[in-house]
Amino acid sequence: MRPGAVRQGMRFAPECVPCLLNRVLYEVQLVAPDRGEEAMIASLAILDMHYKRGMNSAALATQVHRAAYDIAGSKDPYEELKRRSDETAEKVYPRAVRMVEEAEDRLEAATVCAIAGNVLDFGIEVGIETPEQLERSFQTLVAEGLAVNDLAQVRELLRRSKKVLYLLDNCGESVFDRLLVREIKRFGVRVIGVVKGEPILTDVTMEDAKRAHLDREFDEILSTGQFAVGLDIDRIGDRLAEELRSADLIIAKGMANFEALSDEQLAPILYLMRAKCSPVARAIGAKRNDNVARLAL
Secondary structure (H helix, E strand, O other): OOOOOOOOOOOOOHHHHHHHHHHHHHHHHHOOOOHHHHHHHHHHHHHHHHHOOOHHHHHHHHHHHHHHHHHHOOOOOOHHHHHHHHHHHHHHHHHHHHHHHOOOOOOHHHHHHHHHHHHHHOHHHOOOOOHHHHHHHHHHHHHHOOOOOEEEEEEEHOOOOOOEEEOOOEEHHHHHHHHHHHHHHHHHHHHEEEEEOOOOOOOHHHHHHHHHHHHHHHOEEEEOOOOOOOHHHHHHHHHHHHHHHOEEEEEEEHHHHHHHHHOOOOEEEEEEEEEEOOOHHHHOOOOOOOEEEEEEE
């Protein structure tokens, strides 16, 4: 697939149903194992009411997770996993630094490291079950390189850019984002990070960003101000809306941001992810478990 081409907006697919239900059961059992059945009943009711052909997958998943969090009685079921993910990533981080410093193409090396951290996502089948497993799998992940690589076009775009908006994804992964932010800033651009307004899944909030020292890397960090899988642009504040419109490049980390934004007219967007499921892989023009740097113009 040529740069700039995404097959279609991300739709809720049949394969998404068991994946979403497994994720909900996982997160509820982390904090309220006796409420799993209640969470399943509520999730199925939401799917029965709202699952329509062509529905955006991120929008539907947001509704299901909101109900699950309420039933679990927890604002952040993944809190411990997020902390452990950051701790593990910090242990691996010196290896990533050396990889970038020794690379012929520092931008590509930093991108690969930032995507490798995308496996720190739990409750779905990603090849690791605990944050600590990243120590063993990191070298294998980065050795795979980029199966989809639009960085040549991204590099040209950065040379003409003044501002980049960087949508963060998972904790732990965000530790490696520090390397990529530094490489982007070498082009002389201002880089603004965007974190979640409320805890959802393992995604970075403002508190998490400060724990990972991201406030030292970005020129500024903004909040989405919302509980949402990915980014619901219909519910963001005026400031973030303006930054989305005026950015020379949007970098969207992870599958959820792709799912949420693939229908929106916000190009150019660089999607960086490990394509961890078949529906997302199909939509972005990759294979499952590919490391992807796809530029949508």
